[in-house]
Amino acid sequence: PVFNVFTATPEEIQAGGAVVIAWDVSNAESVSLISPVQNTLTSSGLQTFNLDTTTTFTIRATNFAAPVDQSLTVHVPVPPPVIQSFTVTPRHLPPA
Numbered sequence: 602p603v604f605n606v607f608t609a610t611p612e613e614i615q616a617g618g619a620v621v622i623a624w625d626v627s628n629a630e631s632v633s634l635i636s637p638v639q640n641t642l643t644s645s646g647l648q649t650f651n652l653d654t655t656t657t658f659t660i661r662a663t664n665f666a667a668p669v670d671q672s673l674t675v676h677v678p679v680p681p682p683v684i685q686s687f688t689v690t691p692r693h694l695p696p697a
Contacts, residue, residue: 642660
């Protein structure tokens, strides 16, 4: 099998955002998405996913010779921490 196209658009999204996975495979008897979920695919197409964490997509194409896997990763950056409150006790220190 030959992977003519296997892309993610965009390659980085915010948590909860959507990514479109596109593929086009030739010389394959079967094509499957094996990660992050398992699903039988046509030889070419598009599929949209909403992601909360960085995710690796893997497609397997199989023919009489052998299976071929192709993977790509969509990054979901971890947001920086937010300080909700900050207190100091005691509030005043005597001069040193």
